[in-house]
Amino acid sequence: MIFGFICITVSYIICWPVISVLGIISIYLKAPLLLIIGGILIWGTSHLLFMFGFYLAGAQHSKVFLKWITRLFIEKFSA
Numbered sequence: 229m230i231f232g233f234i235c236i237t238v239s240y241i242i243c244w245p246v247i248s249v250l251g252i253i254s255i256y257l258k259a260p261l262l263l264i265i266g267g268i269l270i271w272g273t274s275h276l277l278f279m280f281g282f283y284l285a286g287a288q289h290s291k292v293f294l295k296w297i298t299r300l301f302i303e304k305f306s307a
Contacts, residue, residue: 232285233293235277243274 247267254263282290 229285229289232281232283232290235281235284236290236293237281239274239278239281242277243271246270 247263247270250266250270251263254260254266285293
Protein backbone atom coordinates (compact mmCIF):
# COMPACT_ATOMS: atom_id res chain seq x y z
CA MET A 229 0.00 0.00 0.00
CA ILE A 230 2.81 2.42 0.83
CA PHE A 231 4.54 1.67 -2.47
CA GLY A 232 1.30 2.55 -4.24
CA PHE A 233 1.21 5.96 -2.55
CA ILE A 234 4.85 6.50 -3.46
CA CYS A 235 4.04 5.74 -7.11
CA ILE A 236 1.13 8.21 -7.05
CA THR A 237 3.32 10.92 -5.52
CA VAL A 238 6.15 10.35 -7.99
CA SER A 239 3.71 10.51 -10.88
CA TYR A 240 2.62 13.98 -9.75
CA ILE A 241 6.21 15.13 -9.27
CA ILE A 242 7.51 13.98 -12.65
CA CYS A 243 4.70 15.07 -14.94
CA TRP A 244 4.37 18.85 -15.22
CA PRO A 245 7.82 19.98 -14.04
CA VAL A 246 9.52 17.62 -16.50
CA ILE A 247 7.21 18.70 -19.34
CA SER A 248 7.91 22.36 -18.49
CA VAL A 249 11.67 21.82 -18.58
CA LEU A 250 11.28 19.87 -21.80
CA GLY A 251 9.36 22.83 -23.27
CA ILE A 252 12.11 25.25 -22.30
CA ILE A 253 14.75 22.97 -23.83
CA SER A 254 12.72 22.58 -27.03
CA ILE A 255 12.39 26.38 -27.33
CA TYR A 256 16.11 26.83 -26.73
CA LEU A 257 17.04 24.17 -29.30
CA LYS A 258 14.24 25.26 -31.68
CA ALA A 259 13.04 21.67 -31.88
CA PRO A 260 9.27 21.60 -31.26
CA LEU A 261 9.04 17.87 -31.93
CA LEU A 262 11.08 17.33 -28.79
CA LEU A 263 8.24 18.79 -26.73
CA ILE A 264 5.48 17.16 -28.75
CA ILE A 265 6.87 13.64 -28.64
CA GLY A 266 8.66 13.91 -25.30
CA GLY A 267 5.67 15.54 -23.60
CA ILE A 268 3.35 12.78 -24.73
CA LEU A 269 5.79 10.11 -23.56
CA ILE A 270 6.35 11.76 -20.17
CA TRP A 271 2.63 12.35 -19.63
CA GLY A 272 1.82 8.77 -20.63
CA THR A 273 4.48 7.37 -18.32
CA SER A 274 3.23 9.53 -15.47
CA HIS A 275 -0.35 8.40 -16.08
CA LEU A 276 0.64 4.73 -16.12
CA LEU A 277 2.63 5.19 -12.92
CA PHE A 278 -0.38 6.88 -11.29
CA MET A 279 -2.70 4.06 -12.34
CA PHE A 280 -0.21 1.44 -11.11
CA GLY A 281 0.01 3.22 -7.75
CA PHE A 282 -3.77 3.45 -7.59
CA TYR A 283 -3.97 -0.30 -8.21
CA LEU A 284 -1.33 -1.12 -5.58
CA ALA A 285 -2.77 1.17 -2.92
CA GLY A 286 -6.33 0.09 -3.53
CA ALA A 287 -9.09 2.33 -4.83
CA GLN A 288 -10.62 3.09 -1.43
CA HIS A 289 -7.30 3.99 0.20
CA SER A 290 -6.25 6.10 -2.77
CA LYS A 291 -9.50 8.03 -2.77
CA VAL A 292 -9.18 8.86 0.94
CA PHE A 293 -5.51 9.80 0.55
CA LEU A 294 -6.16 12.09 -2.44
CA LYS A 295 -9.01 13.85 -0.64
CA TRP A 296 -6.77 14.40 2.39
CA ILE A 297 -3.80 15.70 0.40
CA THR A 298 -6.08 17.99 -1.65
CA ARG A 299 -7.57 19.44 1.54
CA LEU A 300 -4.08 20.11 2.92
CA PHE A 301 -3.04 21.81 -0.32
CA ILE A 302 -6.14 24.02 -0.43
CA GLU A 303 -5.86 24.99 3.24
CA LYS A 304 -2.20 25.89 2.82
CA PHE A 305 -2.56 28.01 -0.31
CA SER A 306 -5.97 29.61 0.28
CA ALA A 307 -4.90 31.67 3.31
